[in-house]
Every structure is written in C-alpha cells, then in structure tokens.
Amino acid sequence: MVNTTSSMMYSLSESIEDSPAPIYARVKQAICEKIESGEWKTNQRVPSESEMVKALGVSRMTVNRALRELTGEGILARQQGVGTFVAKPVAKKKAHSGLFEVHNIAEEIATRGHQHKAKLLEITKSKANMDEAMNLGVRTNHPIFRARILHLEDELPIQIEERVVNASLAPDYDKQDFQHNATYDYLMKVAPMTEGEHLVEAVIATVEECELLQIEIGEPCLQIKRRTWSNDQLVTTARLLSPGSRFQLFGHFGQ
Structure with missing residues (x-):
C-alpha cells in the first residue's frame, strides 16, 4: 500500500502545472486529470491530506480546500474514519x-x-x-x-x-x-x-x-x-x- 500511495503521489506531483492559477486549483486539476484518464479508478482510495501535504510541499489548507471542493462536486467521496475515495461516475455535472x-x-x-x-x-x-x-x-x-x-x-x-x-x-x-x-x-x-x-x-x-x-x-x-x-x-x-x-x-x- 505504501508503494501504491508513493507512486500515486509522484505521478500527481508531476502532473501539477506551473501556471498563474492558485495552488489549490492546480492540485484540483491534477487530481481530476488522474481520474479522467483512468489512472485513479472508481472506489480507489486517494492519498490522505497529510500524505499530500508532505509529498507536494504545500499547506494543509491548500490540500483541504482542493479535496473539500472535489468532494462537494461529487468527484471524490469521503468516508468518516476511513479515507477519501474516487467517487462513482455520474452524469456530467454543471x-x-x-x-x-x-x-x-x-x-x-x-x-x-x-x-x-x-x-x-x-x-x-x-x-x-x-x-x-x-x-x-x-x-x-x-x-x-x-x-x-x-x-x-x-x-x-x-x-x-x-x-x-x-x-x-x-x-x-x-x-x-x-x-x-x-x-x-x-x-x-x-x-x-x-x-x-x-x-x-x-x-x-x-x-x-x-x-x-x-x-x-x-x-x-x-x-x-x-x-x-x-x-x-x-x-x-x-x-x-x-x-x-x-x-x-x-x-x-x-x-
């Protein structure tokens, strides 16, 4: 599991673009790309906030906002005490x-x-x-x-x-x-x-x-x-x- 998480974080960090957009927005976009490409699969657990903070070198507030907004948009799903997972695909959201x-x-x-x-x-x-x-x-x-x-x-x-x-x-x-x-x-x-x-x-x-x-x-x-x-x-x-x-x-x- 450690190796899987490490590889996910390395791939995610490589996908974050260098652009004028806020850091949380670039983290969101990179996560979306992993899901849309099929690299991160439905029901797969995604790295935790602390794992992302450590691997990406960003603040916890940045990671929290990215994950919170993706959860609100139905792209991720959080289970209390268990973790955050890739949500089941639904009809294209507005x-x-x-x-x-x-x-x-x-x-x-x-x-x-x-x-x-x-x-x-x-x-x-x-x-x-x-x-x-x-x-x-x-x-x-x-x-x-x-x-x-x-x-x-x-x-x-x-x-x-x-x-x-x-x-x-x-x-x-x-x-x-x-x-x-x-x-x-x-x-x-x-x-x-x-x-x-x-x-x-x-x-x-x-x-x-x-x-x-x-x-x-x-x-x-x-x-x-x-x-x-x-x-x-x-x-x-x-x-x-x-x-x-x-x-x-x-x-x-x-x-």
Missing part, C-alpha cells in the same frame, strides 16, 4: 459557483480544466440614474461605468455579466483587459471586497439574451444579483445570467 464566496469566473473555469474567454459587448462611462444611484448608495448623476460582458467556457456561452461600477472608486475600470477578466484583479486591488450579498432567482431570458447564450427561447436561467462593498462603500452591482442547464450554485457551511 458548472458551478460558490454560493457564499465571490470568485473570478476565469479562475473557476480554469479549475475545471477548461478555457475561459470573455467578449466585451459594451462599456460606457456615464452618470448614475435614480435606480443605479440607489443601488450603489450614491447621488444621482454620480460617475459610473456600465459594462456588459459575455463569458464562454470552451467556446460555449455560460454567463452574461451586466455590471455597474462606482467610477470614483475604480477610475480605470474601462482600461482593463476584459478578454482575460483582469477586471476582477483590478477591482480587488483598488477596492478590496470586505462584504457582499447575493440575490438568486430563476428567470426566463429575453430573446436577445437567449441568442447570446445560444439557448432556446423559454429555457430557464439562473440569475444572480450581486452587490459588493469595500469597507463601508458600495463598489459594484452586477446581474449575472446563466443557462440553468449549464450552471449551478454550490455552498458548504458548518459550525
């Missing part, structure tokens, strides 16, 4: 996003081993109307950016993002690289998020939105309305629209 966290969608797609692409549909600098001013907690005519972006996963549209940004807190928002979603990094740099809220609803997209998402008219969609704060200031409001057949939310909580 792309999902954390319910209690705000992530970079490009990073989420990368963790699934897929390619993210963004198309900037529109961006303007304007003055807030009454509704936008109320949502951002500013005065009417306050300077804002309005942006509309289409996100794709392996060339398949997965989300329409409509965002309003407080221009006084993020003055160079319109100069960012929307293609590679550098807007997330920019906003986290100039106005680090300290608080956020979600409102999740099932909706029917408009005809134009169905065309952008390449779905049939009337297909149910998942809509997330999100606001984020930096300290006591509202930075952005966003409406995120995804086909219900391609997207889901996942949350984990406990004491």
Whole structure:
C-alpha cells in the first residue's frame, strides 16, 4: 500500500502545472486529470491530506480546500474514519459557483480544466440614474461605468455579466483587459471586497439574451444579483445570467 500511495503521489506531483492559477486549483486539476484518464479508478482510495501535504510541499489548507471542493462536486467521496475515495461516475455535472464566496469566473473555469474567454459587448462611462444611484448608495448623476460582458467556457456561452461600477472608486475600470477578466484583479486591488450579498432567482431570458447564450427561447436561467462593498462603500452591482442547464450554485457551511 505504501508503494501504491508513493507512486500515486509522484505521478500527481508531476502532473501539477506551473501556471498563474492558485495552488489549490492546480492540485484540483491534477487530481481530476488522474481520474479522467483512468489512472485513479472508481472506489480507489486517494492519498490522505497529510500524505499530500508532505509529498507536494504545500499547506494543509491548500490540500483541504482542493479535496473539500472535489468532494462537494461529487468527484471524490469521503468516508468518516476511513479515507477519501474516487467517487462513482455520474452524469456530467454543471458548472458551478460558490454560493457564499465571490470568485473570478476565469479562475473557476480554469479549475475545471477548461478555457475561459470573455467578449466585451459594451462599456460606457456615464452618470448614475435614480435606480443605479440607489443601488450603489450614491447621488444621482454620480460617475459610473456600465459594462456588459459575455463569458464562454470552451467556446460555449455560460454567463452574461451586466455590471455597474462606482467610477470614483475604480477610475480605470474601462482600461482593463476584459478578454482575460483582469477586471476582477483590478477591482480587488483598488477596492478590496470586505462584504457582499447575493440575490438568486430563476428567470426566463429575453430573446436577445437567449441568442447570446445560444439557448432556446423559454429555457430557464439562473440569475444572480450581486452587490459588493469595500469597507463601508458600495463598489459594484452586477446581474449575472446563466443557462440553468449549464450552471449551478454550490455552498458548504458548518459550525
């Protein structure tokens, strides 16, 4: 068993790519590749957290997050007091996003081993109307950016993002690289998020939105309305629209 675990860990360490993605995401991707290739088989026990920490030279928090998310996604299965195993294959899972966290969608797609692409549909600098001013907690005519972006996963549209940004807190928002979603990094740099809220609803997209998402008219969609704060200031409001057949939310909580 020791030799089997050692060989699994050596193979895993060799598969971890050197990329800008977070370490936990690269560990997740490497584990997924082992399972998808058949090298790690259904019901096979995977190395423990402590074994991975020692062999990979990463923190326990990194390994714990990778294994926890893979378990939540149904790729691994944990048995209390026994260990973690490769789960039985099920129908292809939808792309999902954390319910209690705000992530970079490009990073989420990368963790699934897929390619993210963004198309900037529109961006303007304007003055807030009454509704936008109320949502951002500013005065009417306050300077804002309005942006509309289409996100794709392996060339398949997965989300329409409509965002309003407080221009006084993020003055160079319109100069960012929307293609590679550098807007997330920019906003986290100039106005680090300290608080956020979600409102999740099932909706029917408009005809134009169905065309952008390449779905049939009337297909149910998942809509997330999100606001984020930096300290006591509202930075952005966003409406995120995804086909219900391609997207889901996942949350984990406990004491």
